[in-house]
Amino acid sequence: MMTTNLLKLASALIAISSSAHAINSIPTSAGTPSDISAFNSADSEYEGWENLNSTNTDIAGYGGSYPGYAAWPDAIDSNTSGSTGNGAYSKTAGAGYVGNTSIYSSDTGSFSISSSVDSLDDVNTVIFQFDAGLQDDWTNYVATLSYNGGSQSLTADYTALTNGSFTNEFGGETIYSSNILFQWDLSSIGDTISEYVISYDVAAHTQTYALQLDSSEAILAGSVIPEASNFALLAGIAAIAGCVTRRRRIQ
Template sequence: MTTHILKLSAILILAASSAHAINTIPTTVGDPSDISAFNSADGEYEGWENLNSSNTDIAGYGGSYPGYTAWPDAIDSNTSGSTGNGAYNKTAGAGYVGNTSIYSSDTGSFSISSSVDSLDDVNTVIFQFDAGLQDDWTNYVATLSYNGGSQSLTADYTALTNGSFTNEFGGETIYSSNILFQWDLSSIGDTISEYVISYDVAAHTQTYALQLDSSEAILSGSVIPEPSSFALLAGLVAFTGCATRRRHLK
């Protein structure tokens, strides 16, 4: 088992050409005991990057503008270190693979699912959605349902960090917003073997990358920033270092 280290820094966003990836979870004001518990517990990581037309696996998804065509399949997690149990799908509305992102010309509904088959249970889930937002970030709401149910649990903790990357078309800087959602599922009596996160996006939202962390860790609070840290994190991008992915296979 490798260790997935959560660096005490702002969100690290790396880009090569139009590739865009999220590599770590910001834990600037996280409780040290919770960070330690999250790092040491068994977990699974899933990541999605290269969500643009240069990725031949998904080019043509959603058809052309305005992008209402159904996707032929879900997009499997594709970043290095992904366990391979994650799937990203459009469930309704607009969303097609454009030059730099998955672009929703109108409102769209999406889902992220994970089967977490290497874990005995799931007690903590952290989902990161990195995008060009077209509405107040607090209006982007994600809900989680598990084991085939429709519980629609809202996140216990949410946060926003800001970053940027270089667009391959003209080399201009594109600024993005990363919304983090954390769920505490430790009080659920049932063993969680699968779950689905559902969320809607506003018209003209551009989705650049996604990250999902599932953990057996039972935490007392949150490992993501609290709202009081927003001013410290705004505009910060860490350009050095990498986070080692944690993957536990039985």
Template sequence: MNKQAILTLATLGAATAATAALDINLPGNSTQSVWSDMNSSTLTVGEGYNNFGTNTAGWSTPVSPNSGTATFDKVAGTGGYPGTDSIYNFDTPGSFFITENSPLANLETVVFQSDAVGGMMVAPTLSYNGGSQALAAINTFVVGGDFSGMGSNSTIFGYQWDLSGIVDPISDFTINWTSVVHNGNYEMQLNQGDTFQVVPEPSTYALMAGIACGALILMRRQRR
């Protein structure tokens, strides 16, 4: 393994389990938006968010991230309200969207992760520049999450889009999806990068990180 390959593994593949999502290290320039603590303690009913039993209307106030510039919102007519631990769907599916009006310059890839108990009824699609392209993710991954609720452990659902072939500058984009009934969405993460490279399968992260770490140690020993 040459030095360049070692550095590639160290920067691209060394993703480790983090709160709510895998720590995605994209090459080139990148940005990240994170939503954590999405529950009734932080999203107060009466400040734009529905309560149990009144979950058929859209939110009047989107959920701002703890860090980053994107926003998270609910489509009218579907489930989704701040529960004790998560954004929860009762007995109706929840349709949601993330909007980014200040995307990274020269955007080539987007990675979206949701740490939830439940799952996706309709997989996320991405549209850009005010359009309705509804692009499907070219790469998906599923890995164990960090939460436990409703008798089940959470799962991280990950989706990656390749936008490198889009000629026009991307001035905005929206990700839409529908989650199943009784879905609890605990935390989310959105990564943007200006250099496309497929995110490795989660099962290879530890192996790749270990290989990179061992190779770097070997390189240091050889310099002595």
């Protein structure tokens, strides 16, 4: 009976983590039912970025060549299916250029994600996902949020990590990536939020594969994304069941 339950739980985990390239569906099954229901029923905007490599002619040449200190000529607009079109991804300083499989930072780099959320009356919850090949402990990748042109630099209320892999189209080898998820609860802010910017730094040799941003009017009691300890437990269960998660991605 215990083995059967483990297999069922592992199968449910894999079904979720296999969806929509390497970025996780939001919300995940580890959130509380009430929060997931509130998040799904509220007005929201979605922005996604993928194909962040030199095969994308819209961004080929961004950052120059190695070591990638050249400025980007413009922000990278959200480009996944279903994106609202209000999101912009920018390099603000340091290293980061469009390579064969990712945006590669040969040295430390600073980046930002902005959204004008013009279809929402207010923003109460923001979830940002950063999918990358990390070169430092994931807890050292910190994102802060400022809104309405200010410099509030709010740290996330909840963070989590998931691990995944996908097959590189150049040769078919397996590439492993990490999803860092950040969630902000902005419901206590008295001002109506009409736009915001998320800023974060990356360590040297970080490879950025994809990004996702979810803005919602939902007011939640807790986190929609699971805590890191819950991810560790679920990953252990999946390993016991002998399951392997593979995610599709355009490289």
